[in-house]
Amino acid sequence: xAAANAAARAGAEVVLVDGEPTxxxxxxxxxxxxxxxxxxxxxxxxxxxxxxxxxxxxxxxxDSPHRTGTVVDADAVVLATGAHDRVVPFPGWDLPGVYTxxxxxxxxxxxxxxxxxxVVVSGTGxxxxxxxxxxxxxxxxxxxxxxxxSGTGWLRHPRAANPGKMAELAHYAGMLLKLRxxxxxxxxxxxxxxxxxxxxxxxxxxxxxxxxRATRRIEVDAVCVGHGFTPRLELAVAAGCALKDGFVAxxxxxxxxxxxxxxxxxxxxxxxxxxxxxxxEVAGAAAAGSESTKSLTGARRFAAALADAHPIKPGWQTWLxxxxxxxxxxxxxxxxxxxxxxxxxxxxxxLKLTSRVGLGLCxxxxxGRNATELAATRLDQAFFDEAALHRRPIAxxxxxxxxxETPLEPQExx
Amino acid sequence: xxxxxxxVEHTVEPGQTVAGALLRLGRIxxxxxxxxxxxxxxxxxxxxxxxxLVEVNGVPDVRACQRLLVDGDAVGTS
Ligand SMILES: Cc1cc2nc3c(=O)[nH]c(=O)nc-3n(C[C@H](O)[C@H](O)[C@H](O)COP(=O)(O)OP(=O)(O)OC[C@H]3O[C@@H](n4cnc5c(N)ncnc54)[C@H](O)[C@@H]3O)c2cc1C
Ligand code: FES
Numbered sequence: 001x002a003a004a005n006a007a008a009r010a011g012a013e014v015v016l017v018d019g020e021p022t023x024x025x026x027x028x029x030x031x032x033x034x035x036x037x038x039x040x041x042x043x044x045x046x047x048x049x050x051x052x053x054x055x056x057x058x059x060x061x062x063d064s065p066h067r068t069g070t071v072v073d074a075d076a077v078v079l080a081t082g083a084h085d086r087v088v089p090f091p092g093w094d095l096p097g098v099y100t101x102x103x104x105x106x107x108x109x110x111x112x113x114x115x116x117x118x119v120v121v122s123g124t125g126x127x128x129x130x131x132x133x134x135x136x137x138x139x140x141x142x143x144x145x146x147x148x149x150s151g152t153g154w155l156r157h158p159r160a161a162n163p164g165k166m167a168e169l170a171h172y173a174g175m176l177l178k179l180r181x182x183x184x185x186x187x188x189x190x191x192x193x194x195x196x197x198x199x200x201x202x203x204x205x206x207x208x209x210x211x212x213r214a215t216r217r218i219e220v221d222a223v224c225v226g227h228g229f230t231p232r233l234e235l236a237v238a239a240g241c242a243l244k245d246g247f248v249a250x251x252x253x254x255x256x257x258x259x260x261x262x263x264x265x266x267x268x269x270x271x272x273x274x275x276x277x278x279x280x281e282v283a284g285a286a287a288a289g290s291e292s293t294k295s296l297t298g299a300r301r302f303a304a305a306l307a308d309a310h311p312i313k314p315g316w317q318t319w320l321x322x323x324x325x326x327x328x329x330x331x332x333x334x335x336x337x338x339x340x341x342x343x344x345x346x347x348x349x350x351l352k353l354t355s356r357v358g359l360g361l362c363x364x365x366x367x368g369r370n371a372t373e374l375a376a377t378r379l380d381q382a383f384f385d386e387a388a389l390h391r392r393p394i395a396x397x398x399x400x401x402x403x404x405e406t407p408l409e410p411q412e413x414x
Numbered sequence: 415x416x417x418x419x420x421x422v423e424h425t426v427e428p429g430q431t432v433a434g435a436l437l438r439l440g441r442i443x444x445x446x447x448x449x450x451x452x453x454x455x456x457x458x459x460x461x462x463x464x465x466x467l468v469e470v471n472g473v474p475d476v477r478a479c480q481r482l483l484v485d486g487d488a489v490g491t492s
Contacts, residue, residue, distance in 0.1 A: 019461075021482055026460065062461070062480035065473055084462045096443035096455045103459025103479070111434035115456075196453050197442055328457070329464060331449045361464035361475075366457075 001025070001035055002277040003078040003264055003284030008036040010290035015039075015072060017057055019046045019396065025265075026082055026102065027273035030109040042070075046396040050238045053077055053260050054410075058398055065399045071410045076260045076287035079236050079248070080280055083229035083266035087123075088316040088370055089334075091324045092192030092201075093225070101131045101226030114140035116222025120201055122146035122189035123226040125310040126272075129172035129183075131224060136179045143218065145176065146187040148206055148227075149310050189223055190215065190319040198223060210315030227312050230369060231267040234395035237387050252296070254283025262287045271303030317377055326374065327367040329360020337371060341378040351375055363392050415485040432478035432489055433459070433466050444468060444478070444491035 001023055004016040016035060018025075021044050023033040035041055042059060049056040053074045060067030085100040087093065099107075099115050101123060107113040119140045121132050124147055132142045176183055184203070190212060191202040200219045204212040236248045242257035243249060247269050254262040264283040265276035278294055285292040320326075322335035332355050340355030351357060357371045358364030364371070368389045394403075415426050419435065426435050433456050436444055443453035445467055457465040459479050466478040469490035483489075 061482065061484075063473070063476040064470075064481075084458060084460055094452060094454075096453050099456060100458045100463075103456055106459040106479075107434065107437065107456070110429075111431060111437070113434055113437050115437070331447055331452075361467075362462060365462045 001033060002280030003080060003262075003287070004039045004041075004280075005036045006281045006284030006290075006292060007078070007288040008038040010285050010288035012076075012288035014288075015042060015074075017042045017045045017047055017055065017072070019044065019062075025080075025273075025276075026106070027276075029106065045070075046398070047235060048394050048396050048398045050077070050235050050395070052239075058402060063397065063399070065401050067398075067402060069402065069405065073410050074260075076262065077239070078254070078262040078264060078280070078283045078287050079239070079241075079256075079267060080263070080265040080276070080283075081232040081235055081267055082276075083231045083270060084365065085226040086228050086230045086312075086369065087225050087366070088227050088312065088319075089324055089326055089367075090190050090192070090316070090319045091321050092194070092198065094325050094328055095192050095194050095198045096196065097194065097198035097220075097222045098192050099222065099224050101128060101224045104222075104224040105131045105134050108134040108138045112138055114138040115224065116140055116220065118143055118220045119222045119224060120144055120146065120189055120203070120218070120220050121224045122148075122187075122201075122203075123228075124148045124312070125226065125228050126169055126172070126306060127226060127229075129169070129176060131226070132181050133172060133175050133179070135224070136181065140222075142179070142181045143220065144182045144184050144203075146184050146189055146203060148186065148188045148210055148313070150185055150208075188316075188319075189225065192223055193217075197221075204319075207315065208313070210313035211318050212315075227316075228307075228310065229266060229270050230365070231270075233267060233387075233390035234392045236261075236263060236267060237390045238393075238395060243387055250283075252282075253286035253291070254279060255286060260287075269300065269303060270307060271299065275299045275303055314373070314377065317374060320374075326371050327355075327357040327360060327364075329362050329366075330356040330358075332357045332367075332371075334374070337374055338378060341375045361397075364389065415483065417483050417485070417487040417489060419489045420491055426483055428483075430483050432468055432470065432476070432481045432483055432487075435483060435489075436468075436478060436491075441491075446492065 008014045045059040047055050055072045057070045058067040085102040104115045189201045190204040192198045193200045204215045248263040248267045250268050262283040264279035282292045320334045324334045443455040454465040457463045461480040468478045470476045
């Protein structure tokens with residue numbers, strides 16, 4: 001949105017393509033947004049492939065076979081496909097009643113639904129706090145927020161001086177106090193119990209490496225988990241953009257390694273909604289051949305400091321039992337993954353083919369990173385080809401019948 | 415708006431997703447997995463995990479968390 005507005009202000013002809021029915025992405029969903037009237041907004045429109053600066057789009061209700069196909073050729077493209085929650089597996093994480101933190105947030109914000117009456121939020125990162133707040137607002141009782149890290153390191157971080165963001169975090173911390181939601185540091189939900197739905201969780205006190213020190217059990221009817229975010233990189237990888245540390249590499253104008261392709265928001269680094277918008281403004285202006293005066297340095301530093309304070313520590317791997325699912329779609333257990341690595345599955349592709357991990361409907365979006373980390377530990381070697389995790393020829397699901405009837409060239413205006 | 419869910423008619427507000435409507439009815443799972451027959455409902459809530467699949471107007475494998483209900487929709491769970 002910010003990129004589209006900036007590009008339109010700079011005089012470019014702008015098309016904003018978004019898979020959602022309403023503007024705003026993950027953060028502003030549920031609160032109506034407006035975009036510059038000069039911007040053409042294609043809502044409910046999924047970009048399923050990108051060839052050079054050509055976008056292949058399907059417009060219509062999600063997963064409907066009756067969507068219409070269009071092709072857009074652009075002089076420049078700004079990618080801002082965002083991120084989804086990362087969740088590390090634990091016994092019982094596949095039970096109904098276990099949600100990602102983002103799911104709980106989205107259901108609260110856009111559907112007004114509380115995922116449970118007695119809820120625990122668990123994971124790491126500042127995002128857990130607004131999730132707890134949203135849950136309380138829709139009537140859930142949040143028994144506590146488990147933060148696996150000590151969660152205060154960033155306060156002392158010399159680079160973290162960003163008054164606006166600090167105030168926002170202080171606001172959430174104050175809000176939790178007011179709502180009487182305890183924040184349990186160095187703890188995590190390490191198992192969910194129940195037969196057909198979650199009825200209780202095991203909460204562990206953690207060592208700094210996330211191995212378990214002590215546990216207790218509490219009754220809940222829902223648990224919301226989030227261990228940071230995984231960027232949605234399919235389109236950027238399809239476009240050939242170089243990656244750096246698992247994100248799209250960009251210069252200070254948002255330009256990627258591919259001429260004409262820019263990137264902004266969470267796919268360039270996790271930084272929250274304000275930073276994403278600022279990056280969008282810079283990249284949008286640059287894509288339109290103009291320049292924004294906005295400086296991103298301070299906000300990026302703060303984001304980096306926050307990320308440093310909320311790492312994913314390898315001790316999560318000790319929470320698993322042999323029966324714990326690693327891949328939810330293909331129902332691959334930890335045991336099966338280990339068996340595959342013992343056959344020397346020395347690469348993401350081989351690992352997939354021998355264990356079937358990541359070959360299900362989500363195409364490894366949920367499990368890819370966890371599975372590669374587990375395999376790397378098991379094989380005592382890092383075989384981490386970040387691009388291989390995100391290489392999906394079709395960026396977003398479309399039906400075979402749609403693929404068959406899809407136009408390959410831009411259509412003339414009638 | 416009127417929709418049917420597993421053959422039963424329900425009145426829903428515009429803007430509700432299929433998942434939203436099911437959760438409001440107190441249903442937290444509505445499909446079972448292929449191998450182990452385990453129950454599944456919403457997990458990611460944003461169209462990424464494919465746990466929440468339903469049938470809408472006879473078309474299978476529609477993500478309930480992404481699909482907005484429209485008047486007259488017929489939703490089927492497995
Ligand atoms: C569920 C969820 C809830 C969040 N809530 C908060 C919060 O409360 N506070 C906070 O600071 N941060 C929150 N975040 C983090 C959030 O991602 C960022 O703060 C901010 O929304 C990032 O903006 P963005 O533009 O990078 O990505 P997003 O806001 O994620 O926007 C990406 C957009 O791209 C669209 N898209 C992706 N792929 C395609 C495609 N192939 N074709 C067409 N459209 C596509 C998506 O539909 C989406 O609308 C949340 C993240 C998630 C996943
Ligand atoms: S809940 Fe994950 S795709 Fe719908």
